[in-house]
Amino acid sequence: MARINDHYLKLRASYLFSETGRRTREYQAAHPDAKLIRLGIGDVTRPLPEAVISAMHEAVDEMAKPETFRGYPPETGWDFLVDAIIRHDYGERGIKLTADEIVVSDGAKSDTGNIQEIFGPDCIVALSDPVYPAYLDVTVMGGRAGNADAGGRYDRIVYLPCTAENNFQPRIPDRPVDLIFLCYPNNPTGAVLTRVALKTWIDFARERGAVILYDAAYEAYIRDAAIPHSIYEIEGAREVAIEFRSFSKTAGFTGTRCAYTVVPKELQGRSAAGEPVSINALWVRRQSTKFNGVAYVIQRAAAATYTSEGRKQVTALVDYYMENARILREGLEAAGLTVYGARNAPYIWVKTSGRLSSWDFFDKLLHEAHVVGTPGAGFGPSGEGYFRLTAFGGRAATEEAVDRIKTRLAR
Numbered sequence: 001m002a003r004i005n006d007h008y009l010k011l012r013a014s015y016l017f018s019e020t021g022r023r024t025r026e027y028q029a030a031h032p033d034a035k036l037i038r039l040g041i042g043d044v045t046r047p048l049p050e051a052v053i054s055a056m057h058e059a060v061d062e063m064a065k066p067e068t069f070r071g072y073p074p075e076t077g078w079d080f081l082v083d084a085i086i087r088h089d090y091g092e093r094g095i096k097l098t099a100d101e102i103v104v105s106d107g108a109k110s111d112t113g114n115i116q117e118i119f120g121p122d123c124i125v126a127l128s129d130p131v132y133p134a135y136l137d138v139t140v141m142g143g144r145a146g147n148a149d150a151g152g153r154y155d156r157i158v159y160l161p162c163t164a165e166n167n168f169q170p171r172i173p174d175r176p177v178d179l180i181f182l183c184y185p186n187n188p189t190g191a192v193l194t195r196v197a198l199k200t201w202i203d204f205a206r207e208r209g210a211v212i213l214y215d216a217a218y219e220a221y222i223r224d225a226a227i228p229h230s231i232y233e234i235e236g237a238r239e240v241a242i243e244f245r246s247f248s249k250t251a252g253f254t255g256t257r258c259a260y261t262v263v264p265k266e267l268q269g270r271s272a273a274g275e276p277v278s279i280n281a282l283w284v285r286r287q288s289t290k291f292n293g294v295a296y297v298i299q300r301a302a303a304a305t306y307t308s309e310g311r312k313q314v315t316a317l318v319d320y321y322m323e324n325a326r327i328l329r330e331g332l333e334a335a336g337l338t339v340y341g342a343r344n345a346p347y348i349w350v351k352t353s354g355r356l357s358s359w360d361f362f363d364k365l366l367h368e369a370h371v372v373g374t375p376g377a378g379f380g381p382s383g384e385g386y387f388r389l390t391a392f393g394g395r396a397a398t399e400e401a402v403d404r405i406k407t408r409l410a411r
């Protein structure tokens with residue numbers, strides 16, 4: 001029998017969204033008439049923008065003719081997409097990047113997971129708590145987490161608690177760390193980091209030789225003009241940070257799959273002998289070996305989000321979800337619940353009522369209001385006592401969910 005990777009045996013039994021999905025399916029099977037409203041996993045519900053659809057159709061037609069057919073894409077992405085990313089996502093914010101610092105991929109989830117592979121197995125990982133569960137699980141899979149205690153905390157991970165008491169702002173670690181996952185706007189709490197707070201992290205990383213893995217998948221949801229959209233807006237970030245971006249939550253690509261990762265040329269790791277090593281070169285090496293690129297049709301679709309029509313349509317999509325966020329926030333506050341987030345992020349982080357645990361609150365909401373959310377404890381121990389709802393539902397479903405929570409939970 002082949003020896004398996006023991007680290008996989010240290011994972012909790014199932015991925016958070018698999019578990020909430022399982023409980024939801026079981027409830028639906030037992031109550032086929034229940035009209036469930038799903039505000040659990042952050043999956044978008046609006047169709048792709050018109051500009052994206054037209055670009056896809058055109059690209060499909062190109063693939064049908066010998067003279068315009070394309071095979072393998074360039075390893076790090078087609079120029080037309082990379083140039084648009086550099087010009088719009090960064091150039092317009094005064095950030096200069098070069099084409100070889102962008103690597104187009106199929107998702108921020110896979111990139112934030114795979115990136116760990118190019119770092120040593122003994123690297124110490126810092127994670128906010130609560131955290132997007134994929135960061136934790138990939139740390140466990142890569143053997144960097146150590147062993148879990150009875151409460152599910154791994155002994156080699158440096159947890160950075162984020163609760164109402166510290167305004168959901170992680171504290172700088174009090175011990176050395178090598179890799180720091182930061183996700184802003186935050187999934188799950190909806191919190192944001194100010195420029196000053198982000199600068200503190202960059203200074204810390206520079207001082208300690210740590211690398212910040214900055215997941216900016218939700219940057220399009222920032223409403224407050226003072227909040228940075230990219231970590232590279234802050235001085236010094238190019239030396240210490242990798243940034244992950246995605247078309248999933250901005251342009252509705254959760255099922256279409258396109259994202260990119262920025263690895264600046266200045267960013268260096270070190271070899272066992274202490275020699276500096278280019279992280280950009282290693283990431284490109286990893287991707288060109290293990291990933292064959294994003295389909296031409298999909299990259300054309302992503303590039304269409306930067307045309308003037310595409311940009312208007314993407315803005316309208318984000319506005320639509322942010323209006324849902326407002327409806328949820330104001331509705332739940334009116335129902336007497338304490339809520340956070342949802343101002344610069346598509347997630348609303350709710351304090352569970354009546355001292356219910358977050359899984360009990362999940363069950364109560366599912367059984368009594370037929371609304372599916374995500375229990376805060378599933379994002380980490382500091383998520384206990386909280387519950388997450390997403391703004392990615394349809395408008396009518398979001399309004400109905402608020403009504404049901406008001407009437408059925410308040411009973």
Ligand code: MLT
Pocket residue numbers: 040041042043109132187
């Ligand atoms: C979430 O619900 O946290 C997201 O959908 C996860 C993801 O983007 O993979």
